Amino acid sequence: MTMDSAALRQALAGHLAAGGALRTQPWRQAIEAVPRHEFLHGGFFERSAPDAWRPVLADTDGWLERCYADESLVTQIAGTIVPGDIRGEILREPTSSSTLPSLVVRMLEDLRVEDGDRVLEIGTGTGYSTGLLCHRLGDDRVTSVEVDPEVSRRAGAGLGACGYFPELVVGDGLAGHKDGAPYDRLVATCGVLELPHPWVEQTKPGGTILATLCGWMHASELARLTVGDNGVAHGRLLGGQVSFMLARPQSPPPPGMLPDLTAGEERAARLGADVLDDWATRFVAQLAAPRVQRLSLTLADTTQHVLVDVEAGAWAVLSLDGEQWTVRQGGPAQLWDQIEEHLLRWRADGSPPLDRFEIIVTPEGQRITWPKV
Numbered sequence: 001m002t003m004d005s006a007a008l009r010q011a012l013a014g015h016l017a018a019g020g021a022l023r024t025q026p027w028r029q030a031i032e033a034v035p036r037h038e039f040l041h042g043g044f045f046e047r048s049a050p051d052a053w054r055p056v057l058a059d060t061d062g063w064l065e066r067c068y069a070d071e072s073l074v075t076q077i078a079g080t081i082v083p084g085d086i087r088g089e090i091l092r093e094p095t096s097s098s099t100l101p102s103l104v105v106r107m108l109e110d111l112r113v114e115d116g117d118r119v120l121e122i123g124t125g126t127g128y129s130t131g132l133l134c135h136r137l138g139d140d141r142v143t144s145v146e147v148d149p150e151v152s153r154r155a156g157a158g159l160g161a162c163g164y165f166p167e168l169v170v171g172d173g174l175a176g177h178k179d180g181a182p183y184d185r186l187v188a189t190c191g192v193l194e195l196p197h198p199w200v201e202q203t204k205p206g207g208t209i210l211a212t213l214c215g216w217m218h219a220s221e222l223a224r225l226t227v228g229d230n231g232v233a234h235g236r237l238l239g240g241q242v243s244f245m246l247a248r249p250q251s252p253p254p255p256g257m258l259p260d261l262t263a264g265e266e267r268a269a270r271l272g273a274d275v276l277d278d279w280a281t282r283f284v285a286q287l288a289a290p291r292v293q294r295l296s297l298t299l300a301d302t303t304q305h306v307l308v309d310v311e312a313g314a315w316a317v318l319s320l321d322g323e324q325w326t327v328r329q330g331g332p333a334q335l336w337d338q339i340e341e342h343l344l345r346w347r348a349d350g351s352p353p354l355d356r357f358e359i360i361v362t363p364e365g366q367r368i369t370w371p372k373v
Helices: 003-020 025-033 063-067 101-111 126-138 150-161 195-202 273-277 279-288 333-346
Strands: 044-047 051-054 074-078 094-098 118-121 140-146 167-168 184-193 203-213 220-227 233-241 265-268 293-299 303-307 313-323 324-330 358-362 365-367
Touching: 003 025, 003 063, 003 101, 025 101, 025 126, 044 094, 101 126, 101 184, 101 203, 101 220, 118 126, 126 140, 126 150, 140 150, 140 365, 150 167, 195 203, 195 358, 203 233, 220 358, 265 303, 273 279, 303 333, 324 333
Parallel strands: 118 140, 118 184, 140 167, 184 203
Antiparallel strands: 044 051, 044 074, 074 094, 203 220, 220 233, 233 358, 265 324, 293 303, 303 313, 313 324, 358 365
């Protein structure tokens, strides 16, 4: 039997509560009230192969039920392509999605909003999380910034269909929206390499910023910070692996033509590339090299693990010879030296878990540290 959307919303709320993401009654009421499918009338993409996507349109059997599954639903490919544009499959990278509801509600709970708070959301996306904020606080208390005009337009249509009319801004979310500042809370639904100081400037002293900190090796963590009276924000990572698309201005450049990997200097590596298979280790490595991309090449039955900073022109390639890892590095910086040093220092301090890492954001930039254990 097909369930109607109200029953599906109630079932979703029950699932999210049972899983621990949904913890308080006001957000449960929002989940039960805001119809996610209104933000997905244009359909979504499902993965049909490791690098391929096919459209699922609103007239497809099971579309409504999929809208209320706890899964992320890709809504745009390659910056412009939506499900209605495609017949068959497309082999390009996703650029916008409706985040899985358990992560959306976890972030809203972790934001710790109170009645009367004014919230700035960075990354409108489909508008579903914006709608939840509108239901909880009132749409006159919500401002949402989206870099893509068409994505913002579609979100506005979905919000209007639900009776919500928040302030929607088209622009670079990394700059925030100073015309509406200061805000009590700021939440980012995209990943950032470094938390922008304008977000700190636009949040009231005592206010909260919730954002996902990422790197180009694809390990990311949710961070919550409190803004002080002096324009400095302090906080911690919250733990638990999260994943968001990076803010578009911070997306990695195409690797392009790789440098001559036989050049540079070679040495025995103290750590092998396999350490980066661990999420926490990879996140710590990114702190030393946030703009490094990780690639694998197979040449003559040998796998080479390549790290490259395209903008800096620095690179490292690691390979395993028997039981010994070797590294060859070139360019203006010794990438693997930087990463090894950072990881070995973390290990010497007892490999503290990520939820014990502390963050400070000042006008000069961001610093992340860990305690000894």
